[in-house]
Amino acid sequence: MNPLIRTPKRWLGMLLMLLLVMTYLSIGIGAVWIGPAGIFEYIIGKEASGQAYIIENFRLPRIVVGLLAGTGLGLSGAILQGVIRNPLASPDVIGITKGAGLAAAAVILLYPGLPVLALPAAAFSGAALVMLGLYVFAFRRGVQPATLALIGIALGAVCQAGIQFLTIKFPLETNAALVWLTGSVWGKDWTDVLMLVPFILIGAPAAWLLSRKLDVLNLGDDVAEGLGEPVQKARLSLLALAVVLAGASVAVVGTLGFVGLIAPHIARQMVGNRHVYLLPASALTGALLLVTADSLGRGLFPPTEVPAGIFTAVIGAPYFLFLLRKIQKS
Amino acid sequence: MNQTLHRFKTGTVIVVGILLLLASFTASLSIGAYAISFSEVLSLLFSPDGSKASSIIDTIRLPRAVTGIVIGMCLAAAGAIMQAITNNPLASPQVFGVNAGASLMVVIGVVLFPGLGAGTLVYGAFLGAAVGGAAVYYMASTGGGMTPVKLALSGITIHLLLSSMIEGIVLFHETSTEDVLFWLAGGIDGRTWTDVNLLLPWAAVGLAGAGILGKPLTTLGLGDDVAQGLGQKIGWIRGGAALLVVVLAGISVAVAGPIGFIGLIIPNIIRKLLGPDYRILLPVSALYGAVLLTSADVLSRFISYPGEAPVGIVTALIGAPFFLYLAGRGGRNG
Amino acid sequence: MKKYWSYIGLLFLVLLLAACGSENEGEQKESSNGEGSSEQETRVIEHEMGETEISGQPEKVVALEFSFVDNLASLGVSPVGIADDNDEARIIEPIREKIDDYTSVGTRKQPSLEVISSLQPDLIIADMQRHKDIYDQLSEIAPTIILPSLAADYDGIIDSFQTVSKAVGMEEHGEEVLTEHKETMEELRSQVPEDEDRTVLPAVVADSGYFAHNMESYTGSLLESIGLKNAIQSGDDRYNKINLEQLVEFDPDVMFHMSSGDQTVVTEWEGSELYRDISAVKNGEVHEVDRNMWSRFRGLISSEKILEDAVQYLYEGQ
Numbered sequence: 011m012n013p014l015i016r017t018p019k020r021w022l023g024m025l026l027m028l029l030l031v032m033t034y035l036s037i038g039i040g041a042v043w044i045g046p047a048g049i050f051e052y053i054i055g056k057e058a059s060g061q062a063y064i065i066e067n068f069r070l071p072r073i074v075v076g077l078l079a080g081t082g083l084g085l086s087g088a089i090l091q092g093v094i095r096n097p098l099a100s101p102d103v104i105g106i107t108k109g110a111g112l113a114a115a116a117v118i119l120l121y122p123g124l125p126v127l128a129l130p131a132a133a134f135s136g137a138a139l140v141m142l143g144l145y146v147f148a149f150r151r152g153v154q155p156a157t158l159a160l161i162g163i164a165l166g167a168v169c170q171a172g173i174q175f176l177t178i179k180f181p182l183e184t185n186a187a188l189v190w191l192t193g194s195v196w197g198k199d200w201t202d203v204l205m206l207v208p209f210i211l212i213g214a215p216a217a218w219l220l221s222r223k224l225d226v227l228n229l230g231d232d233v234a235e236g237l238g239e240p241v242q243k244a245r246l247s248l249l250a251l252a253v254v255l256a257g258a259s260v261a262v263v264g265t266l267g268f269v270g271l272i273a274p275h276i277a278r279q280m281v282g283n284r285h286v287y288l289l290p291a292s293a294l295t296g297a298l299l300l301v302t303a304d305s306l307g308r309g310l311f312p313p314t315e316v317p318a319g320i321f322t323a324v325i326g327a328p329y330f331l332f333l334l335r336k337i338q339k340s
Numbered sequence: 341m342n343q344t345l346h347r348f349k350t351g352t353v354i355v356v357g358i359l360l361l362l363a364s365f366t367a368s369l370s371i372g373a374y375a376i377s378f379s380e381v382l383s384l385l386f387s388p389d390g391s392k393a394s395s396i397i398d399t400i401r402l403p404r405a406v407t408g409i410v411i412g413m414c415l416a417a418a419g420a421i422m423q424a425i426t427n428n429p430l431a432s433p434q435v436f437g438v439n440a441g442a443s444l445m446v447v448i449g450v451v452l453f454p455g456l457g458a459g460t461l462v463y464g465a466f467l468g469a470a471v472g473g474a475a476v477y478y479m480a481s482t483g484g485g486m487t488p489v490k491l492a493l494s495g496i497t498i499h500l501l502l503s504s505m506i507e508g509i510v511l512f513h514e515t516s517t518e519d520v521l522f523w524l525a526g527g528i529d530g531r532t533w534t535d536v537n538l539l540l541p542w543a544a545v546g547l548a549g550a551g552i553l554g555k556p557l558t559t560l561g562l563g564d565d566v567a568q569g570l571g572q573k574i575g576w577i578r579g580g581a582a583l584l585v586v587v588l589a590g591i592s593v594a595v596a597g598p599i600g601f602i603g604l605i606i607p608n609i610i611r612k613l614l615g616p617d618y619r620i621l622l623p624v625s626a627l628y629g630a631v632l633l634t635s636a637d638v639l640s641r642f643i644s645y646p647g648e649a650p651v652g653i654v655t656a657l658i659g660a661p662f663f664l665y666l667a668g669r670g671g672r673n674g
Numbered sequence: 675m676k677k678y679w680s681y682i683g684l685l686f687l688v689l690l691l692a693a694c695g696s697e698n699e700g701e702q703k704e705s706s707n708g709e710g711s712s713e714q715e716t717r718v719i720e721h722e723m724g725e726t727e728i729s730g731q732p733e734k735v736v737a738l739e740f741s742f743v744d745n746l747a748s749l750g751v752s753p754v755g756i757a758d759d760n761d762e763a764r765i766i767e768p769i770r771e772k773i774d775d776y777t778s779v780g781t782r783k784q785p786s787l788e789v790i791s792s793l794q795p796d797l798i799i800a801d802m803q804r805h806k807d808i809y810d811q812l813s814e815i816a817p818t819i820i821l822p823s824l825a826a827d828y829d830g831i832i833d834s835f836q837t838v839s840k841a842v843g844m845e846e847h848g849e850e851v852l853t854e855h856k857e858t859m860e861e862l863r864s865q866v867p868e869d870e871d872r873t874v875l876p877a878v879v880a881d882s883g884y885f886a887h888n889m890e891s892y893t894g895s896l897l898e899s900i901g902l903k904n905a906i907q908s909g910d911d912r913y914n915k916i917n918l919e920q921l922v923e924f925d926p927d928v929m930f931h932m933s934s935g936d937q938t939v940v941t942e943w944e945g946s947e948l949y950r951d952i953s954a955v956k957n958g959e960v961h962e963v964d965r966n967m968w969s970r971f972r973g974l975i976s977s978e979k980i981l982e983d984a985v986q987y988l989y990e991g992q
Contacts, residue, residue, distance in 0.1 A: 041780075041788045067814060068787045098479075098493035102500055126807055147668055156489040160430075160667035163492045167663050171656035174525055178653055179643075184521060186803045189783050192507055196784045197808040267504050271497065313780035313789045314760045320511065323504035373920040392922070392951070399946050400919045450881070511783075522915060523882050530883065530917045532942060648883075648915045 018281035018291070025280070025294040032298060033077070036305040037069050041312035067199070072308075075198040075262060076300040076318070078206045080269055082259035084296020085217050087270030088277065088289050089252040092224035093245055094155045097278075100271035101256035104162025108169035109140030110257060111191055111265040115173050118187040119180045129190075130205060130261035137257030140165050141250065158249075193266025193319030195304050202262050209258035214293060217251055221285035224248065228283070266319040268326035269296050275333060299325065350614055350624075357627040361409070364634040368405040369397055371638055399532070407531040408637045408651070409630040410543045411592045412602060416629025417550045418588040419603020420610075420622050424557040425581045426477075429611075429666060430488045430495075432604035433469075433589040437498035439600065441472020442593035444502045447520060451509055458538055458594070465594035470586045472498060477582075492667075526599035526652025528637055539595045546588040547626065553581055554619035561616050599652045601659020602629050608666065719841050721819040722802045723809050728817045731843040732797035736816075738785050739801040739823040740765070741831060744973020745838040746799075747772040748851050755793045757785040766967045768975055791815045797841060817841075823972060827895040831972050855974045862981045863900040865989055872927035873905040874984075875954070878969060879931045879938045883915045886924075892972050893930075893980065900981055902928075902988075922948050928988065929954040932965035961987045 038044035090099040113136025148161045177184045277291035303321035369381045388394045422431035445468030479494035559567045607625045636654040643649035716729040736755035752774040780786040798818040812818040821834040839848025876893040878885040889904035905926035943949040
């Protein structure tokens with residue numbers, strides 16, 4: 011028995027602390043350095059060196075977008091892994107982010123003149139279309155988690171083919187699309203925060219309220235039905251929730267990978283399998299990952315900005331090797 | 341009676357395949373920016389006359405067509421072998437992370453060590469193919485048996501991981517973005533006799549090995565217990581087969597980039613037509629792999645005329661919906 | 675119930691930050707507008723993202739794409755900040771001579787907003803394709819104009835030069851510079867004989883392929899403007915990856931190669947009979963040109979330099 015599993019509440023508390031510390035430090039990281047003392051001065055309203063403008067207009071909105079999108083992606087991954095009953099499921103893997111990516115690439119490359127809001131709107135619709143595809147191909151056949159995963163991967167492959175076609179057809183413009191396709195919170199402002207807030211504020215508590223359903227689904231279809239859970243309906247509503255959370259996040263930050271896959275894994279190591287703890291832990295871990303990745307991207311090579319999506323992959327790779335070894339041992 | 345019918349069916353599939361290959365081969369020599377008619381192609385092929393058309397065929401289109409045929413064979417054979425050893429219809433160089441692994445190594449070589457020659461890059465591609473494939477194999481086969489779902493999930497995860505590393509490299513070297521993007525789609529345009537010379541020995545080794553493995557692979561399909569009962573050394577067969585996959589897929593990626601879906605589509609169709617006897621399935625898959633890649637290459641010349649579109653785009657546009665179809669069947673055989 | 679409350683706490687924090695942030699945003703906007711209106715003369719500049727009011731003569735200008743650096747240098751304005759991809763060598767010699775030291779604001783893809791704002795500029799010039807999404811934030815830092823650069827041809831470059839000169843309050847000086855530029859161009863054009871019927875082909879030559887620029891591309895349209903016809907007059911893409919056989923088919927009489935790296939497809943092709951048979955190769959009219967100058971900078975100075983290069987190669991070498 012791992013002694014840590016017995017105190018999921020303490021783990022949650024620690025995660026929250028860690029996230030707060032990271033957020034606090036992150037305010038100071040960037041092309042213009044602000045020490046922890048300076049941040050404190052800013053918070054109590056005594057900042058005098060003129061850095062308040064940078065903090066309010068560039069740092070904070072980025073950090074908040076990072077927190078929100080990390081929460082959305084982490085939750086979405088945890089829900090999908092529960093619904094598909096496979097620890098490798100995530101919004102990247104089952105095609106949701108690829109759908110958003112295809113729609114976004116089409117807007118960036120084919121209709122560069124559209125207003126700024128068209129991009130997140132298209133990305134969200136792209137994610138929703140993949141959901142529709144999942145419904146049409148998987149649910150009508152009496153959905154099995156296995157079918158769902160396979161169809162998702164295949165839909166992702168279809169979208170990927172489309173993205174590749176577009177980037178090859180417009181090689182010059184692709185540079186502009188590539189940043190979005192990697193995923194980044196660079197240049198996000200309060201408008202983006204406002205766009206994302208309602209989805210996460212409604213989606214996150216909703217997911218948490220549904221955590222019992224996820225526990226029940228994990229017992230297998232027969233047991234779940236025996237317990238009086240309408241399996242198909244539960245699966246559909248959870249899946250829709252996962253798509254909304256991931257779709258909204260991706261619409262704002264781009265097709266940022268690995269957060270949705272890794273955050274639930276790290277969370278599971280700490281708090282175990284009960285979704286009532288796993289969901290908030292995944293959300294906190296997702297937020298922590300994204301804020302850390304962005305801080306690194308901002309602070310390592312100023313004034314060059316490295317997209318956060320690169321760092322989530324860089325953090326993701328070693329963790330994955332670790333996971334691989336662990337699975338092999340068991 | 342049934343036996344005769346099956347033999348007749350096999351014969352027909354092979355003859356049709358050869359005819360299709362001849363047709364696409366001729367089309368590949370004839371169609372392009374510089375128009376050369378079919379009859380001209382045929383006469384110039386056997387008696388080159390030093391004219392412009394003749395040297396275009398000799399130096400540009402012929403090596404390209406030969407590359408297409410050989411790589412089509414390699415990819416389809418690699419896919420068939422992988423499906424045999426994993427007993428899983430979704431196995432293929434692309435789903436298995438083999439292509440992505442080889443690509444990552446080649447991109448690292450091209451972007452970070454521009455001095456390396458193509459001959460050295462091949463070994464990098466082999467290494468990458470082996471690492472990518474092994475990673476997916478271990479992830480997918482843990483926890484009792486490799487189901488199609490576990491394979492697909494592990495494969496796509498490793499694929500995403502490797503390709504985001506490639507993306508990172510590309511983002512930091514903006515000057516080479518276009519180059520790498522074209523290469524990553526997979527293409528055989530502009531391949532020369534030098535490439536063919538690099539490709540042929542490896543492909544010959546790989547394909548010959550695949551031919552030898554036909555019988556043991558068929559036995560393997562009956563299940564591990566039966567195969568063991570029949571005196572097969574399962575471990576050796578699996579190991580040898582994996583080595584062949586690394587060679588076949590690695591050399592393809594090194595020469596043409598990660599062309600996707602051929603190893604997935606072709607063996608599945610052929611298995612449905614002719615059944616799971618790998619002594620027939622392997623060579624026929626190779627034949628149709630060549631047909632698919634050569635005709636996709638002809639189609640690719642029309643996509644962004646007068647420019648070149650990589651053939652990988654065409655195979656992806658055809659292959660992804662086929663993948664969807666397979667997935668809809670839950671990844672079951674037949 | 676601890677985790678429950680901590681979660682609610684996090685959401686609350688987020689809300690709080692969001693609320694106080696949007697408040698501050700409002701204040702900031704007002705104050706920056708307030709400063710601006712104290713100046714005397716105010717101009718309205720129309721650009722891709724609408725209209726921007728600029729007053730007085732901006733002194734601290736930030737340029738987020740190389741072509742705008744060229745525009746500013748032609749006007750004698752030295753930008754305080756440039757998105758130079760953190761590599762000063764990317765700024766071509768004739769332009770670097772004309773401008774003072776500047777601060778790098780990072781990559782053109784993702785310029786650092788923090789550095790831009792700490793420079794306290796009074797004008798920002800950004801590119802339509804790359805920077806459309808951050809227009810609002812740039813506008814809060816300073817009046818911002820968004821112009822097409824990445825997607826522009828030669829006429830588009832002239833248009834954006836005029837906009838830039840209006841924006842920096844140098845419309846008249848801009849006209850003079852433009853007249854001068856047109857004279858230079860006219861002079862260059864006069865060196866091209868009326869009956870010039872050779873076709874030219876500018877191309878980026880890399881290890882992985884030959885990327886030809888057609889008549890609508892920036893370099894292509896520029897060469898056409900002085901009467902040098904592009905060898906590729908078709909295709910909906912301005913940049914095409916072509917192979918040897920297509921090159922043979924287009925058969926350009928003059929080729930300008932912007933090489934990236936020593937080992938390129940052309941090194942491979944040089945051994946081939948077909949390549950040696952292309953008119954440009956046969957006549958010794960294959961010219962190596964500087965890729966930075968020929969394709970990365972798009973502006974008046976670099977246009978002149980490109981054409982000077984071209985004319986020199988075509989007519990003075992003989």
